[in-house]
Amino acid sequence: MRVIHLLRKYDPAEWGGTETAVQQLLESLRQQGVTPVMYCPQVNGDGTRTDNNGVIKRFKICVPTWGISRQERRQYISVGGNLMSFDLLPALWREPDIALVHTHTLGRLGGIASAVARGRRLPFVVSIHGGLLDVSPALKSTFDRAAHTGFEWGKIFGLLLQSRRLIQHADAVLTCNLTEAELLRKKHPGKRIEIQPHGIPMEMYQQDHRADARKAYPQIQERAVLLSVGRLDPVKNQAWLITHAPEIFRNHPEVLLVLAGACTNQAYGQSLERQIHELGISDRVLITGGLPQGDPRLIGLIQESRAVLLPSISETFGLVLLEAWAAGTTVISSRTSGASALVRDGENGWLFDLSDPRAFHQAVSETLRNSDLRARLAESGRQLATSEYDVRSVAGKVKQLYEELIEAKHALRHST
Numbered sequence: 001m002r003v004i005h006l007l008r009k010y011d012p013a014e015w016g017g018t019e020t021a022v023q024q025l026l027e028s029l030r031q032q033g034v035t036p037v038m039y040c041p042q043v044n045g046d047g048t049r050t051d052n053n054g055v056i057k058r059f060k061i062c063v064p065t066w067g068i069s070r071q072e073r074r075q076y077i078s079v080g081g082n083l084m085s086f087d088l089l090p091a092l093w094r095e096p097d098i099a100l101v102h103t104h105t106l107g108r109l110g111g112i113a114s115a116v117a118r119g120r121r122l123p124f125v126v127s128i129h130g131g132l133l134d135v136s137p138a139l140k141s142t143f144d145r146a147a148h149t150g151f152e153w154g155k156i157f158g159l160l161l162q163s164r165r166l167i168q169h170a171d172a173v174l175t176c177n178l179t180e181a182e183l184l185r186k187k188h189p190g191k192r193i194e195i196q197p198h199g200i201p202m203e204m205y206q207q208d209h210r211a212d213a214r215k216a217y218p219q220i221q222e223r224a225v226l227l228s229v230g231r232l233d234p235v236k237n238q239a240w241l242i243t244h245a246p247e248i249f250r251n252h253p254e255v256l257l258v259l260a261g262a263c264t265n266q267a268y269g270q271s272l273e274r275q276i277h278e279l280g281i282s283d284r285v286l287i288t289g290g291l292p293q294g295d296p297r298l299i300g301l302i303q304e305s306r307a308v309l310l311p312s313i314s315e316t317f318g319l320v321l322l323e324a325w326a327a328g329t330t331v332i333s334s335r336t337s338g339a340s341a342l343v344r345d346g347e348n349g350w351l352f353d354l355s356d357p358r359a360f361h362q363a364v365s366e367t368l369r370n371s372d373l374r375a376r377l378a379e380s381g382r383q384l385a386t387s388e389y390d391v392r393s394v395a396g397k398v399k400q401l402y403e404e405l406i407e408a409k410h411a412l413r414h415s416t
Contacts, residue, residue, distance in 0.1 A: 028395030064154025111161030199391030213300025262290030325381030
């Protein structure tokens with residue numbers, strides 16, 4: 001079974017949770033007899049290549065907007081602008097022996113995948129990795145405040161590709177949380193909407209890599225590490241952590257705050273550095289930059305941490321929570337829809353409201369001062385990750401869905 005998987009971004013220098021989730025899913029699908037053919041935008045002129053996950057094919061993209069700066073163009077590509085490609089459609093059309101098309105992106109690129117699937121009479125699956133309908137009010141307000149410059153000439157292609165009808169054209173829609181699924185079912189009654197959580201390879205995080213982290217970052221030794229993993233971006237909300245870091249350091253002088261993740265918003269990254277400098281806490285905060293998925297240094301940092309902090313404004317799933325549990329670390333997360341579906345407050349981790357910093361500081365103190373409680377929360381999380389979120393089980397369900405859709409499409413062809 002050869003399946004096209006389409007992504008809007010697959011850049012090792014700006015790796016994120018979506019890339020990790022897709023990569024791990026495709027590797028497990030490959031082990032179960034599904035050959036993934038991944039289409040993703042070019043990075044530094046990369047072309048087609050084959051790796052352990054199957055075939056990766058790069059296509060050229062363009063930002064269909066006139067009159068924006070180079071920085072705005074880069075930001076558009078980094079964090080979810082509605083891109084366009086003129087060579088993707090013919091490439092997908094010519095791809096041989098394809099049984100199904102699966103897009104992990106919406107917008108015009110997703111519309112191209114949908115058009116090809118309809119034209120070739122192939123089953124079409126849409127995965128929603130971020131929030132489509134399940135968007136927090138705080139995140140919506142950032143959209144409203146965003147400055148829109150330039151003239152977007154790509155709208156005509158969106159109309160031609162019927163990008164806004166992507167969900168209607170799908171044979172199945174996969175989303176990683178219950179809230180999004182319920183909203184989609186209400187808006188699209190009769191459409192097959194499946195909850196497909198992200199999965200992780202548990203064994204990857206159970207091999208001890210703390211020595212790798214200590215060697216790479218000697219400043220973490222003899223410190224109580226609090227770790228935040230995620231791209232440096234306003235949605236991930238590291239600035240909130242920095243604002244409240246001085247109180248953490250006053251209460252817990254042994255703490256070192258570590259921010260691990262690629263910077264996908266240059267202005268935001270610079271403002272974080274200024275904020276850290278102005279607060280006089282440069283020696284208490286470590287920014288590692290981006291670390292590839294599965295990097296022993298990153299796994300070691302998670303294992304070395306007393307807790308993994310997730311202060312996001314919006315988080316549809318929260319893959320790092322599973323990674324922390326698999327590595328034996330407890331979690332402290334803002335109360336997003338994704339985290340609320342995974343974390344049982346006080347049982348396998350802590351939840352807090354961004355508007356209530358006292359609850360956050362209380363969770364940090366409880367975690368740092370009570371090692372038995374910390375271990376119990378982490379173990380409860382590990383058991384949940386093992387029983388429900390192992391990537392092999394998740395991939396098996398996706399493969400079964402593919403088989404059902406292919407069989408249904410074949411039956412429809414024969415009846416016609």
